[in-house]
Amino acid sequence: MWHAMFDLDLTLAEKVIRAVSIYLFLVVALRLAGKRELSQLNTLDFVVLLAVANAVQNGLIGADNSVTGAVVGATVLFLVDAALAFVVFRSRRAQKVVEGTPTLLIRDGQVVEEALRREELSQDDLLAALQSAGAQTVEDVRTAWLEPSGKVVVVPNLHRQNAHHYDDLKARLDHLTELVEGLAPSGRS
Structure with missing residues (x-):
């Protein structure tokens, strides 16, 4: 009974390849999901996050339920994340590809409507972000942009x-x- 707890059902190489593949898939999927989703985790987004975690579990560890398999999978995820963070820190180009670039939302007190549509932000979402930054109206803002992290940065007028x-x-x-x-x-x- 206890001896199977640490036996790998898959090879170590397959474990590593599975973990790296799932990690890269999630990075790309979250990058494509957009900036807004990163800052505004509502109930629906939370349900999707839980469902995705469950959906990728078997792809990550396969049919292996061993403690060793779980540790290998988690360790590979941490190592790949650290390596990608190092590359992003060192390379501006990699940073733009992985994290994205800021999106200008307000220019000289005028809303950039195309940017709101592209980022799927409503006027109400924008106004809430402006008000949390201390502005009352769009006219009170000289410039505002949406960071890749989902944070709205406001420069007052x-x-x-x-x-x-x-x-x-x-x-x-x-x-x-x-x-x-x-x-x-x-x-x-």
């Missing part, structure tokens, strides 16, 4: 932001002036 600050400060000053004038004795001005 400082002129518009300064105008908002000026209006806010002026309103507060006017309010304070009214309060101070209300404190003055009625016979004196």
